[in-house]
Amino acid sequence: MLNAERLRASLPICGLGEPLYFYPNIGSTNDQATDFARQGSPHGTLVVAEEQTSGRGRAGRYWFTPPASALALSLVLRPQGLTLETLGELTALGALAVVEALENVGIEALIKWPNDVLIHGRKVAGVLTEASWLGDELEFAILGVGVNVRPKSVPPDEKVDMPATCVEATVGERVDRHELLLNVIQGVGKWYLHLGSPQMLIAWNQRLAYRGRIVKVHHMQGAILGRVKGLAIGGRLRLQSEDGEMIEIAVGDVHLRPVDMGSK
Ligand code: BTN
Numbered sequence: 704m705l706n707a708e709r710l711r712a713s714l715p716i717c718g719l720g721e722p723l724y725f726y727p728n729i730g731s732t733n734d735q736a737t738d739f740a741r742q743g744s745p746h747g748t749l750v751v752a753e754e755q756t757s758g759r760g761r762a763g764r765y766w767f768t769p770p771a772s773a774l775a776l777s778l779v780l781r782p783q784g785l786t787l788e789t790l791g792e793l794t795a796l797g798a799l800a801v802v803e804a805l806e807n808v809g810i811e812a813l814i815k816w817p818n819d820v821l822i823h824g825r826k827v828a829g830v831l832t833e834a835s836w837l838g839d840e841l842e843f844a845i846l847g848v849g850v851n852v853r854p855k856s857v858p859p860d861e862k863v864d865m866p867a868t869c870v871e872a873t874v875g876e877r878v879d880r881h882e883l884l885l886n887v888i889q890g891v892g893k894w895y896l897h898l899g900s901p902q903m904l905i906a907w908n909q910r911l912a913y914r915g916r917i918v919k920v921h922h923m924q925g926a927i928l929g930r931v932k933g934l935a936i937g938g939r940l941r942l943q944s945e946d947g948e949m950i951e952i953a954v955g956d957v958h959l960r961p962v963d964m965g966s967k
Contacts, residue, residue, distance in 0.1 A: 704771055705753055705880055713885050717892020719747040719778060726750070728770070730757040733833055733847040736777035740835065740843040748779035751884065758849065760829055761818060762958065765862065766849050773856035774884050777847040778891065782898065785841045788937065790834055791954025792899045794818045795907050795938050797830035797846050800890025802910050807886050810873050813912035816931075816940050817954045820850075821912050825868035827851050848887060852880055865960075899937070908934045913961050918942070921958040928962065 707725035714720030722744070729735055729752040736750040752775045758766035768775045780793065798814045805812040805820070805827070812822050820828035831847040851857050851869035858867050870878050897903050913931045920927045920940070929942030929950055939951040940959075 705751065705884070707751075709881055710751065710884065713881075714749070714888070715747055716885065716889045717895065719888050719892045719895075720749045722748055724748070724750045726752040728752065728754045728756065731755055731759050731766075731847075732775050732777040733759060733831060733845050736779050736845045736847070737833065737835070740779045740845065744779050746779060746781040746843075749888070750777045751775070759831060759847075760849075761831055764864070766829065766831075767856070767858035767862060768849060769855055772851075772853035774848065774850040774852060774880060774887065776884065776887070777845050778888075780844045780846055780895070782841065782844065782895075785844070785898075786839070787836075788953065789899055790832060790841070790844065791817055791938055792903070793844055793846055794830050794832045794954065796891060796894040796898060796903065797832065797848050798828075799894055799903070799907055799910065800887050801828045801830070801848060801850060803890045804883055804886035805870065808870065808874055808878060808883070810870065812910070814907065814910045815912045816934075816959055817938070819865075822868050822870075822873050824912075825866045826863070827868050827870060827873075846891065850883065850887070852878055852883065904934060904936070904938065907938065913959075917962045919960050919962055920952055921960075922952060927952065 732750040732752045754770040755768035755775050758768045760766040801820045802812045812820050815821050818830040819826050828850040834844045835842040857869045917930050929944045932941040935941050935951050939953050942950045
């Protein structure tokens with residue numbers, strides 16, 4: 704089991720993780736963090752749960768978090784000057800923090816633009832950023848991160864839209880979830896200070912999945928097919944279409960699949 708006191712002893716890290724709210728069982732840490740943020744909880748508030756009964760993924764999908772086997776955390780962030788266009792950078796920093804935490808335990812993971820973390824093409828973690836706006840001004844954002852750690856946390860195939868895996872299946876041994884969680888917080892804290900910077904873009908670009916492969920991106924305006932060339936300024940995905948034209952897609956409500964994986 705995760706131990707709240709053990710976590711608290713190492714928090715805050717880079718201004719994140721204080722206060723810490725720990726729940727053995729909750730509906731969704733994102734929902735709870737949103738409630739705290741609405742009540743005025745400060746930047747850096749962290750909500751951690753051992754089990755989620757209504758965990759949420761992007762596009763209204765269900766997120767599986769059975770007891771004592773995953774990481775489910777949400778941070779209240781109150782960044783200055785972020786716009787709807789640059790909000791996706793928060794998602795990227797969550798994914799980057801997970802990738803680097805996995806690198807610390809010897810795993811090479813990649814970011815499936817914009818918000819999934821993959822190990823050998825299988826999803827191990829996801830990031831859900833939710834924002835509250837006061838007119839054009841961001842009031843707060845909730846950065847929710849879910850990581851499959853133990854085999855029990857891997858969702859059954861019929862519940863997910865892409866194959867999943869977990870950290871321990873790759874490492875081949877028990878992983879300390881406290882260490883992993885603190886490493887993720889540390890990564891978020893580090894990249895938060897460089898949000899949207901050229902360094903962040905380089906780090907993200909280096910871990911981009913499907914580079915050179917043909918993918919289909921489902922966007923609000925329709926579907927776009929192209930070869931992944933990398934990231935452009937602002938974290939937009941650069942694709943080259945069949946006729947050689949370069950296309951840039953903004954981080955928004957998108958859904959990306961490599962074409963050779965079928966439609967799943
Ligand atoms: C996705 O891949 O679709 C995003 C998944 C995000 C899951 C995390 S788990 C902690 C936080 N609470 C939630 O209800 N969702 C996020």
